[in-house]
Amino acid sequence: MLRSMYSGISGMRGFQTKLDVIGNNIANVNTVGFKKGRVMFQDILSQNVQGAGAPTDGGKGGTNPTQIGLGSSIASIDTVFSAGSPMTTNLPTDLSIEGDAFFMVTPDDGATIYYTRAGNFTRDSQGFLVNPQGLKLLNSDAAPIQINQADGIVSYSIGKDGVITTVDEAGTLASDNTVGVMTFNNPGGLKKVGNSLYENTVNAGARDEDPMTPVTPGTAKVSVIAGQLEMSNVDLSEEFTEMIVAQRGFQANSRIITTSDSVLEELVNLKR
Structure with missing residues (x-):
């Protein structure tokens, strides 16, 4: 339960950073020689619930590890040096x-x-x-x-x-x-x-x-x-598309927190 809330928080934090970078790109759409930025994400270390199992001599097959992800983080904020118009x-x-x-x-x-x-x-x-x-x-x-x-x-x-x-x-x-x-x-x-x-x-x-x-x-x-x-290498159509993706991603992660909160509320109310 708490894992999902923290995952949602990490996702919201990442998409907020992405919106910051997009906002800077759009602000510099007419800046001479400006090079746009981009945000790359990576997953955070997963929690191991069960390790992998090897096949046995008796004919039983192996089993895959069971892991629960703990959210996402910023891998890098790159500067894209493609040529401007x-x-x-x-x-x-x-x-x-x-x-x-x-x-x-x-x-x-x-x-x-x-x-x-x-x-x-x-x-x-x-x-x-x-x-x-x-x-x-x-x-x-x-x-x-x-x-x-x-x-x-x-x-x-x-x-x-x-x-x-x-x-x-x-x-x-x-x-x-x-x-x-x-x-x-x-x-x-x-x-x-x-x-x-x-x-x-x-x-x-x-x-x-x-x-x-x-x-x-x-x-x-x-x-x-x-x-x-x-001129700047910022493509407004690309930036607006990425803005929509970041906005929806932020909303989806906020919904994870809301849903987790509702489930926690139900657990608290079980004693009543």
């Missing part, structure tokens, strides 16, 4: 990545590095390419990218290989900078730190972690597209 903006500082890689940004000229799929960069007053929080975009040498008008640069463009080509007042072309990106063996191991940023962890498996070596776009099936942004 592209949105064309035609702004030269808007960048998106084709392939499994991340832009590198820093608040302190490379001493600390964060990773992101959000490519909505702008140029600040010193010509540095920065994200909305002011973090500087890094090149393939892990140094901040600067395109400074004080150097006489008239225009610039960013190719699919990440190379930044500049044109000065004399019409001279220069290609001194390349947008750097980082790849990971396990992107799901990255830690979200807010503002569409990720932090490296011991289970992410960054490429050549000591020292960390950026990937040059155009290699390893990674390309940088200028004038385009990668």
Whole structure:
């Protein structure tokens, strides 16, 4: 009796977490570079009522174990790194990545590095390419990218290989900078730190972690597209379906508690 109540509580707790994740996904349906989450469940250790029995020499067959499950728990909350839909903006500082890689940004000229799929960069007053929080975009040498008008640069463009080509007042072309990106063996191991940023962890498996070596776009099936942004990979129809499943699951588990309570009430009333 009490087992069923605790199982129902564990189920309600799990589906509440699932609704929390779905709510966050839907809230970020228009967030640039956002990657949706998903909740995976697992059963809790079962109580053994009777162990398994082996066949006997007298011809009697074996018996299976008898177990009662004790509910469910959260196995993992994964980040799904499937590609989001592209949105064309035609702004030269808007960048998106084709392939499994991340832009590198820093608040302190490379001493600390964060990773992101959000490519909505702008140029600040010193010509540095920065994200909305002011973090500087890094090149393939892990140094901040600067395109400074004080150097006489008239225009610039960013190719699919990440190379930044500049044109000065004399019409001279220069290609001194390349947008750097980082790849990971396990992107799901990255830690979200807010503002569409990720932090490296011991289970992410960054490429050549000591020292960390950026990937040059155009290699390893990674390309940088200028004038385009990668939008959220949240599918509203999928999220609404999962919301219904989570809602019904929560209701069903609450009904288990109500039913168990009714049976306990009947047992208490037997003495009357």
